[in-house]
Amino acid sequence: MASDHYKSLDGITAADIAALGISTETAEQLHRQLAGIIENHGAGTSRTWQNISKHLLKPDLPFSFHQIMYYGCYKHFGPDPPAWMPDTGGANETNVGKLLQEHGKEFLGPKYVDPISSFLHFQEFSVSNPEVYWKALFVKMGVCFSTPPECILREDPTQPGGKWLPSATTNPANNCLTVSGQRTLDDIAVIWRDEGDDELPLNKMTVKELRASVWLVAHAIETLKLEKGSAIAIDMPMNCNSVVIYLAIVLAGYVVVSIADSFAPAEISTRLKISKAKAIFTQDFIIRGGRELPLYSRVVDAQSPIAIVVLTRGSSITMTLRDNDISWQSFLERANDSKEVEFVAVEKPTKAFTNILFSSGTTGEPKAIPWTVATPFKAAADGWCHMDIRKGDVIAWPTNLGWMMGPWLVYASLLNGASIALYNGSPLSSGFAKFVQDAKVTMLGVIPSIVRAWKTANSTASYDWSAIRCYASTGEASNVDEYLWLMSRAQYKPVIEYCGGTEIGGGFVTGSLLQNQSLAAFSTPAMGCSLFILGDDGVPIPQNHTGIGELALGSLMFGASSTLLNADHHSIYFKDMPIWNGKVLRRHGDLFERTSKGYYRAHGRADDTMNLGGIKVSSVEIERICNAVSSDILETAAIGVPPPGGGPERLVVAIVFKDSDKPLSDLSSLAASFNSALQKKLNPLFKVSEIIALSCLPRTATNKVMRRVLREQFSQSDQNSKL
Numbered sequence: 001m002a003s004d005h006y007k008s009l010d011g012i013t014a015a016d017i018a019a020l021g022i023s024t025e026t027a028e029q030l031h032r033q034l035a036g037i038i039e040n041h042g043a044g045t046s047r048t049w050q051n052i053s054k055h056l057l058k059p060d061l062p063f064s065f066h067q068i069m070y071y072g073c074y075k076h077f078g079p080d081p082p083a084w085m086p087d088t089g090g091a092n093e094t095n096v097g098k099l100l101q102e103h104g105k106e107f108l109g110p111k112y113v114d115p116i117s118s119f120l121h122f123q124e125f126s127v128s129n130p131e132v133y134w135k136a137l138f139v140k141m142g143v144c145f146s147t148p149p150e151c152i153l154r155e156d157p158t159q160p161g162g163k164w165l166p167s168a169t170t171n172p173a174n175n176c177l178t179v180s181g182q183r184t185l186d187d188i189a190v191i192w193r194d195e196g197d198d199e200l201p202l203n204k205m206t207v208k209e210l211r212a213s214v215w216l217v218a219h220a221i222e223t224l225k226l227e228k229g230s231a232i233a234i235d236m237p238m239n240c241n242s243v244v245i246y247l248a249i250v251l252a253g254y255v256v257v258s259i260a261d262s263f264a265p266a267e268i269s270t271r272l273k274i275s276k277a278k279a280i281f282t283q284d285f286i287i288r289g290g291r292e293l294p295l296y297s298r299v300v301d302a303q304s305p306i307a308i309v310v311l312t313r314g315s316s317i318t319m320t321l322r323d324n325d326i327s328w329q330s331f332l333e334r335a336n337d338s339k340e341v342e343f344v345a346v347e348k349p350t351k352a353f354t355n356i357l358f359s360s361g362t363t364g365e366p367k368a369i370p371w372t373v374a375t376p377f378k379a380a381a382d383g384w385c386h387m388d389i390r391k392g393d394v395i396a397w398p399t400n401l402g403w404m405m406g407p408w409l410v411y412a413s414l415l416n417g418a419s420i421a422l423y424n425g426s427p428l429s430s431g432f433a434k435f436v437q438d439a440k441v442t443m444l445g446v447i448p449s450i451v452r453a454w455k456t457a458n459s460t461a462s463y464d465w466s467a468i469r470c471y472a473s474t475g476e477a478s479n480v481d482e483y484l485w486l487m488s489r490a491q492y493k494p495v496i497e498y499c500g501g502t503e504i505g506g507g508f509v510t511g512s513l514l515q516n517q518s519l520a521a522f523s524t525p526a527m528g529c530s531l532f533i534l535g536d537d538g539v540p541i542p543q544n545h546t547g548i549g550e551l552a553l554g555s556l557m558f559g560a561s562s563t564l565l566n567a568d569h570h571s572i573y574f575k576d577m578p579i580w581n582g583k584v585l586r587r588h589g590d591l592f593e594r595t596s597k598g599y600y601r602a603h604g605r606a607d608d609t610m611n612l613g614g615i616k617v618s619s620v621e622i623e624r625i626c627n628a629v630s631s632d633i634l635e636t637a638a639i640g641v642p643p644p645g646g647g648p649e650r651l652v653v654a655i656v657f658k659d660s661d662k663p664l665s666d667l668s669s670l671a672a673s674f675n676s677a678l679q680k681k682l683n684p685l686f687k688v689s690e691i692i693a694l695s696c697l698p699r700t701a702t703n704k705v706m707r708r709v710l711r712e713q714f715s716q717s718d719q720n721s722k723l
Helices: 016-017 023-041 044-058 065-073 089-090 094-113 121-130 130-141 174-179 207-222 240-251 265-275 298-299 326-335 373-384 405-414 430-439 447-458 480-488 569-573 620-628 667-679 708-720
Strands: 083-085 154-156 159-164 188-194 203-206 229-236 257-260 278-281 285-288 291-294 307-311 353-361 367-370 392-398 419-424 443-446 470-473 495-497 499-501 507-510 531-534 545-553 588-595 600-605 609-612 613-619 633-641 650-658 687-694
Touching: 016 023, 016 065, 023 044, 044 065, 044 083, 065 470, 065 480, 083 480, 089 094, 094 121, 094 130, 121 130, 121 188, 130 154, 174 240, 174 373, 174 405, 174 430, 188 207, 188 240, 188 430, 203 207, 203 257, 207 240, 207 326, 229 240, 229 265, 240 257, 240 265, 240 278, 240 419, 257 265, 257 405, 265 353, 265 367, 278 298, 291 298, 298 307, 307 326, 353 373, 353 419, 367 373, 367 687, 373 405, 373 507, 392 405, 405 419, 419 430, 443 447, 443 531, 447 480, 470 480, 480 495, 499 633, 531 588, 613 620, 620 633, 620 650, 620 667
Parallel strands: 188 419, 229 257, 229 278, 257 353, 278 307, 392 419, 392 443, 443 470, 470 495, 650 687
Antiparallel strands: 154 159, 188 203, 285 291, 353 367, 499 507, 531 545, 545 588, 588 600, 609 613, 633 650
């Protein structure tokens, strides 16, 4: 542990503090304060750290001082030291805290003590009593059904995931726009700013304005004369217009096809074909880091015959459109007669589709995962329970509608009465940091690679992030030092680690504001979810025991997928899985560890997919492109390898040349060729970190490449290089 390199707190002197670049006077003052905390709480307890982080550490002090305090405090603590702890007053004010104070005795009987002590019992209750739990949650969140469900869950031996909310009808977009105890027409629904306008006032849209905009776009969509239930794609940055379009498609009874704005034409084409999209909304170009990146031309290059509705950053089209394409202005003019006219929501059964998203499998073709009418409520419930999103909050999370966190952000914010905060530009810039300050963001979502970029460039310096109540992190494995730095930017507000999947509609393991939070670790299964770590024999190790293995999930999860458009759902998630208490478990595929103190840690993929920059991608997809780069290549194996200090996976490619006796090619030149091909044909964000030449790839008896063996070898090599 890094604390080995630090002194314990009682050994730190004022001179040690001054050596970090702090003035002698300030160093002596800090040392006196530290001595007082140690006298009251000891030199190495969690209460010591709680007082240091609250009363001693400020964002403008050198981060090296924060480090000597954290690592010095926990030098002899052992694994999983808490970086944040709840207090009774704050816990009681959370959504879950209030619910437990009202219904704790009713739900848990004699097990109920108080919200903090009884949280894990409540999580177990949410799994064992879905009827009571979800009814209570729908009431608290103000979810409206046009036809109420017959029950919450009806188990069915032919469907391992069960039937949720049978016979119910509703429309999640309409729920986002409905005035209730959660919101009024004058509440702010969306806050945004464009890159380059960082000194201008924020743009704001009220619920009333959002509703009118969504209605207008929904009326305009009707003029396309598409059959109800048709798929309509969105390939746009995450901005106010794309949110309006997203909600309008769902409100009008169509299905959104989510396409990330970073995709190359071939990837766009694949997703349009799989989803059978009938139209697509896109934009002329994207502004990122001061550069204009073409988008409309990429959609055109996807060679799809469907109509494209094109938005521009300016007031008029500055490019030539194809004959069957439509400018945004012309599109809206089709509905001029319907301005301010309410669009009556199309109510659908909860198993109907609302969104088609994509997640890479191991076959090279992305899995098409439909979100049903029920899935948005799972996303919003996670936000309500675990990030404590509520009326008046401002939620920012740099993402895109092409990834599940885009729709998640829309629903988790609006269904809980919060505002969505959108920065239309690069989240790596100081402009984004200023936006977080100016918008008074209360929950900031991140991925670790963004945090690393902020820390490296110090782009958050001088900005006030004190409005933040908590962070949330997903997409990649996080790093302790980087997340300690992140917490230090906002007076040590907690980081809620959040892990799930597109097919889950949210998370299965996460954190809570009613539990101690340890850096880079999960503290609880998500509400309504149960976790199982499989031993080497494929059987779950006993619950609450320590261990590491492939993760499996309880099959009965509200909002989780029950079908795929282009693959066999049962084969992928349930075939050959163990039975637990009479129910088949659901495959997930990550390696997970349960620690001695009850936390969970992720250890990457157990199968042949990897996570690059928050994007899950199959090894096969990458290898197919790399193999075609040079005629000298016999085969490649692509793997994701976490760095020795933890954090996001790096892409490493093992390569076997056709002529093993031939002198090795210039590997750096080959890496550049790999990067060029991957960024052009797959994703511009992907980059090869290292190429390793081998005489042959390790294989099983059935000739399958053992990528896990390669991953272990390269990870060990990385560790040894640090010794």
